[in-house]
Amino acid sequence: MSRAGRRANALHVNNGHALAGCGPLRVLLLCLCGALSLAVVLALYLSAEPSSSLQQHAAHLIRDRNAHKPNKYSVAQIKKFAAQVDGHRLWETHLRPLLNERVPGTAGSQTIRQHILSQLGSLSAGWTLEENSFVSSTPKGKVTFTNVLAVLDPSASRRLLLACHHDSKILPADPKNPKRVFVGASDSAIPCAMILELATALDTQLEALKRQRSAVTLQLVFFDGEEAFEEWTETDSLYGSRHLAELMARTPHPSGSTKTTLLQAVDLLVLLDLLGGPEPLIVNHFDNTARWFDRLIAAERRLHKQGLLTSHPSEQSYFRKDFYLGPVQDDHIPFLNRGVPVLHLIPTPFPVFWHTLDDAEERMHRPTVENLTRILAIFVAEYLGL
Numbered sequence: 001m002s003r004a005g006r007r008a009n010a011l012h013v014n015n016g017h018a019l020a021g022c023g024p025l026r027v028l029l030l031c032l033c034g035a036l037s038l039a040v041v042l043a044l045y046l047s048a049e050p051s052s053s054l055q056q057h058a059a060h061l062i063r064d065r066n067a068h069k070p071n072k073y074s075v076a077q078i079k080k081f082a083a084q085v086d087g088h089r090l091w092e093t094h095l096r097p098l099l100n101e102r103v104p105g106t107a108g109s110q111t112i113r114q115h116i117l118s119q120l121g122s123l124s125a126g127w128t129l130e131e132n133s134f135v136s137s138t139p140k141g142k143v144t145f146t147n148v149l150a151v152l153d154p155s156a157s158r159r160l161l162l163a164c165h166h167d168s169k170i171l172p173a174d175p176k177n178p179k180r181v182f183v184g185a186s187d188s189a190i191p192c193a194m195i196l197e198l199a200t201a202l203d204t205q206l207e208a209l210k211r212q213r214s215a216v217t218l219q220l221v222f223f224d225g226e227e228a229f230e231e232w233t234e235t236d237s238l239y240g241s242r243h244l245a246e247l248m249a250r251t252p253h254p255s256g257s258t259k260t261t262l263l264q265a266v267d268l269l270v271l272l273d274l275l276g277g278p279e280p281l282i283v284n285h286f287d288n289t290a291r292w293f294d295r296l297i298a299a300e301r302r303l304h305k306q307g308l309l310t311s312h313p314s315e316q317s318y319f320r321k322d323f324y325l326g327p328v329q330d331d332h333i334p335f336l337n338r339g340v341p342v343l344h345l346i347p348t349p350f351p352v353f354w355h356t357l358d359d360a361e362e363r364m365h366r367p368t369v370e371n372l373t374r375i376l377a378i379f380v381a382e383y384l385g386l
């Protein structure tokens, strides 16, 4: 992501037409086209729902999203969900295979995507998995990007999205030691491993949630192409998230619907980035999701009080609402610009090792990663009512 910068502007599409010259044949053709267009417009008008009805359906989704209440767990339940998070599995099974170069369109990217798919595919919840590939122009020419998507119940009317980016930035290897390459441990191998561990830790309850056909389901998104190939610009960055937000905005949901889209079905996008170092300070970025940020603060406090967090000096060490350090460009932007509520879980200021070869396993802090995963396990479980 970009340290500086403001929100990207929404794209403006020019729909202007130029007028053609006139000849008798052309006039006849124009008349025929005109008649045809009129017929098509009339047919569409007669078959279409009144626009007030379309607005109503979208309004229902927003009303349900705004009215959504999380479960508030007892101490026993907090303990149960915290105990399901396995720090060793997170590190050894989920993280370690991700600690390689993961540049879009390379074999390294393909290998880690296979890892993500096989981990999720081995769970009993029965995730619907998809590789969402597309080609985009970059400063290095055309590149194939692939987002990895996992949905628990694709037919559920609403979704909670948990997201990270799986690609790594192109950085030169250490000139003194060419084997020392950029692995982006916090950027964003660890956030991806945390999401894999959350899916694994909550597997039994997620399977039950799917069986109950609950209204809100969970979707995991592993974006490709978050990083710029050269300098961060609106076109050289966020390749995967720009593609997916645009795709979801034109995908009917429920399937076949003429009323609402997949993007409108997103209750909340929770984006994890740059997590893994010690003492992260994660601030609240958006007023409209402040009540959800409060649930993170509450989970941190409650887990601390139960002695379930390690190397955690005070009950409010990570999540803070009392100050703000400015906007950050990241994969949430294409969703935010389309009205999706966002929780952006990223430390500010950025870690000192950001975009250097030091963003490696040695600089990570395992107790912090395990603590954050426990907090998120409570958050997700409460949100979905597991």
Ligand SMILES: [Zn+2]
Binding pocket: 001, 169, 187, 227, 355
């Ligand atoms: Zn980065």
